[in-house]
Amino acid sequence: MSPKQRYEQNLELHGYRHDPEQANAIDHLQTLYHELLEPPPAKKTSSFFSFLNKKKSPEQTIKGIYLWGGVGCGKTYLMDIFFASLPFSEKKRLHFQRFMQEVHQHLQHFSQNENPLPLIAQQLAPSMRVLCFDEFQVDDVADAMLLAGLLDALKQQNVVLVFTSNIRPDDLYKNGLQRQRFLPAIELIKENTTEVLIASDIDYRLNSTVVPHRYFAPHNSNSEHDLQQRFIEFSVGHQPTTGLLRINNRDITALGQSEHVIWFHFEALCCTPRAASDYLEISTQFSIIIISEIPQMDSSADDVANRFIQLIDALYDNQVLLIASGQQAPNELYTGDRLAFPFKRTSSRLIEMFSENYQTRKRGSFL
16 A cells, blocks of 8 residues: 555544645655655666776666654654555664664774775665654764765665654754764755655644543642552562663663563653663663653753653654653743754653553554
8 A cells, every 4th residue: 555545544544634734745755655666777788888988877866755844743644654655674764863873883893994884884775775764853963973974875875765854954953063064964865855844833743632640740749659550550460679770881760660661750861961872772671661750941951851852752752651740731841942942842742642642552553
């Protein structure tokens, strides 16, 4: 079934509203889908004269898609439809931070090589004709400095890239350190993808029905007791423990943990230096995470707020069930200025994560 067929089937089955912006985006994904299914052109038989000429006709490349727009407008939903429609296994869909974590591991392996990125691309390419990045954004200076060389190496291997993002290409890594060195990466994205804007002001996540006993606000002694009860319920059949969780050679204090569920105080997760890779590792180890006392953050706590953004991105991307208490409603947890735009996405995701849709959704369940 093609992306457009799946999309139209969902409109009918689930009673979703017709959105012309989404329909335009799915048309672009449909075109890319058909291009990917076309057999490659037959190679011409070489001759003595063509050998003398020594000119190679450039291999036909397929442009990917850079799908961007506001929070909750359906970008991830459309990418998932496209990804599931591809009838081959040489495809990969993941969070950008997860991908860069893999790249850094490969860099360690090729540490003695002067130019390791082409070698890394050669290793990765056989398993991914198509590479999909959901919620693409660049915050880390080390990733930013690598990206141009990495994108060029993937291009040389004919890997087709599909991005979703809240940010248009020209604004990626805006105000970042050494941004001048990042600009070639933007040019590569623009050269090798078709930019598709979903110009919609609708945040579909806000229409979600919130499940009771999923988010408790404001935090107080009663909500702490409720969280404890939820932890006990999810630990049935397993012996819960307290103490330290070892992640990437560093300890994090847990209020409780059992086989599939772990309970943290917010301070342990976000108020000390943590990397995005820490949150990715936690989200793969546990399917249920409980967080106590998420505070309201302002500009003086931007470091803390940024870690929280990374945490929620990791939990959301890995479909982790979240139960939490906080001082304010999700859309009132940040009052600063610098992170207002990315935190809007975090608030939207939190609302969805506490909803009935998220509770019953598994990636690919709409297929």
